Amino acid sequence: MKKRDVLKAFLALSVAPAAFAAAYDDFFTAIKRDDTSALLLLHLRGFDLNTLDPNGQHALYLALRDGAERVAAYLLNQPDVKVEYRNAKDESPLMMAALKGRLALAKKLIEREAEVNKPGWAPLHYAATNPGEGSVAMVDLLLEHHAYIDAQSPNGSTPLMMAALYGHARVVKLLLDSGADPLLKNEQGLTAIDFARRASRDAVAATIAAAVRAQQPAGRW
Structure with a gap:
């Protein structure tokens, strides 16, 4: 399916719970696949980039943990994305970037005033x-x-x-x-x-x- 067809189909979605559930699943699939195109479509639709997964993990943390560097870079370029969200273990995105050796992304996090x-x-x-x-x-x-x-x-x-x-x-x-x-x-x-x-x-x-x-x-x- 061409990108324009994907966009038309996506924009045709209603705000019904089923549509949100599908978007929710698509959001975390995009992170797992390091798929910035899918993430952009969701963002254009108004999907909240700070949405947490079922385990309470922030999208930016997940992208850094799982090596989705393109998605992480995209998220860091969005001013509404929270860079200091902590999970239940009090881990921040910068901590995960530090552990995984994502130097360029760590620099960007610090530029955005991560602690x-x-x-x-x-x-x-x-x-x-x-x-x-x-x-x-x-x-x-x-x-x-x-x-x-x-x-x-x-x-x-x-x-x-x-x-x-x-x-x-x-x-x-x-x-x-x-x-x-x-x-x-x-x-x-x-x-x-x-x-x-x-x-x-x-x-x-x-x-x-x-x-x-x-x-x-x-x-x-």
């Missing part, structure tokens, strides 16, 4: 968790926009701890060079070195240990 800092789990925690090479640029971006480097999760874990357990070795080095405190402990009494050792990441543990030693005052004979 870089927040209580509990923060975007920097999520960025530090990503093991990919691109996580270095993401962490650097967040730090440039004043992300709190020793942000504490609900159990007291810091971005450095998350990087030590899951993240890229260069992120560990970047956080340490940027002033992350390697001596902090979470509620279980674990330090970043403990996190690295739990994951059998001996080289990462050694990097953190070297940073700890560098903080110690030089002794005198």
